[in-house]
Amino acid sequence: DIQMTQSPSSLSASVGDRVTITCQASQDISNYLNWYQQKPGKAPKLLIYDASNLETGVPSRFSGSGSGTDFTFTISSLQPEDIATYYCQQYDNLPPGRITFGPGTKVDIK
């Protein structure tokens, strides 16, 4: 199975800061990567699909980049409502199963 690593595991930043999270796959997954936001007690919410495409309705301060094994998720200007845990997810494996998630990055306000 493809393993996903994320760093950092947690971070504290100030409102308005630029925040960057990285995700690395154990093998080439092309651009088959999603990014999610999860707030406590809520279901995950898809923010970025296919590594760099912004889901409809998601604020433009969120962005993603990368391909192959190395990916980056960025919040250009951190807002108080962005406090959450962020997960990357790969879906490269065929047949369409064997989906794996990164361990998550908890983001809070300094």
Place this chain on the structure above:
Amino acid sequence: QVQLVESGGGVVQPGGSLRLSCAASGFTFSSYGMHWVRQAPGKGLEWVAFIRYDGSNKYYADSVKGRFTISRDNSKNTLYLQMNSLRAEDTAVYYCAKEGWSWGQGTLVTVSS
């Protein structure tokens, strides 16, 4: 809009069984594959199973293979997860998700004596 509502969670003893349901609305259910994903308390997300739009193929995580069965009834717009031989480590919130990754709100399964 897409709505997915899970039900059927609860407390069950180790070795017991439980069937989860996911009622879908707001989209053509019979045209989309569906997933189950779980999250143990305080832990990350774990993909559990996937079923193709017509039920023709099913895929499972190794951790549940042989114990869990995913199925669907397209006439009822409902997805199911039959969970047998439950273990303490199956304790989690179980989410259903539509291909394309819209998620339900989850249902909690607790395996405990």
